[in-house]
Amino acid sequence: MPRPHLEALQLERLKAQVERVYHTSPFYRRKMDAAGVKPGDIRSLDDVVRLPFVTKEELRRAQEEAGLFGGYACAPPEQWRELHPSSGTTGRSVYTLWTIRDVENITDFTARLLWGQGVRPGDTIQNAFSYGLWVAGLAVHYAANRLGCFVLPIGATQSGRQLDLFLEWKPQVFFATPSFAMYLIEKMQERGIYPEQLALRIGSFGGEAGAEVPSTRKRLEEGLGIDAYDLYGLAEIGPTMAAECTHKAGLHWTEDHHLVEVVDPETREPVPEGEEGVIVITHLTREGTPMIRYWSNDIGRVVREPCPCGRTHARSPGGILGRADDMIIYKGVNFYPAQVENVVRSVPEIANEFRIRLERTAHGRDVCTLVVEPAAGHAATPQVRARLESLLRDALGVGLEIEFAAPHSLERTEFKARRVLDLRAKAAS
């Protein structure tokens, strides 16, 4: 769709959505009244900045005060179809809800994103996204059905069985978190399975950043014999609302359903196009629990120039660069765990898994240690250590302490990995 048409559609949907939440949700009416803004004040897409942000903390509080959906559910119970709480990794989970039309829309735009990655009718899909309350498993399942694919709905479990399915059923498409895929690649190597024995063509990775970290993408692609693509979602917004196309030129947003802004984390004002900031998302079509200017806490940038694939939907090149609260400040330098990940996985003698440990000494000095393991068939030599140190210093602008752990001693995960251990606050309290 040409951008002027797309933006006209977005405006029409935004106006209707704001009107609707104001009249059906006590939560939004209270917020808008407090901000002194009425639905009629939204006359252009730029007017969206007049609306107040919604944060996860605020949703949690609203749930505690007003029960269940905290006054932000906008559809009558007879239209409810699915409940999807956030995973609760950072506190009490926040409930979101899909109506029948929400399920329809999610299925539709997810199918479109999968098509953009080259998934076609007749493909066999091994879906190792967790099924159940977590949003991504079902969304991919529905979308695969919509496209006319054959699904192996294994979920995020049983690594041995995953490999058996690869060999027996020869799926062409695989969905997983990057962490779980890395773990399966290690298991394949242990069992002596080569990527040439599989029929995989496409890997689509979500639940955490990783597929767009260059050295991680390379390890996924070589380890499974695939093209690896990034797929992005958030429980509160949608499981699969942005994805890379075959040009691997960043996450394409589903802009007909989501209005995307990038704002400065400090001033909370929009940043110029293409600059980094916090991604803020507004549901244009969601009925169940619509989010208006949801503060994702994820850092990225958005460009609107056309992609070589021909799609006009805006993109986030490099994907999600980090969580705003994951940013590490060490010796006056800021960096994200993804930058460390990129260095770790660019060194062939180092295994995939790592930890970043932050501590404060008795003298109040901060120490940041990177814990890594030697890769299979390699040893923790002084040469490897020196190379890792120098690559880290170049990439981050600050040196980290290096600690070698025994092979396979760092825990592997089937879900989302937590690789940063910050012990500084504990020491201080």
Ligand SMILES: [Zn+2]
């Ligand atoms: Zn594209």
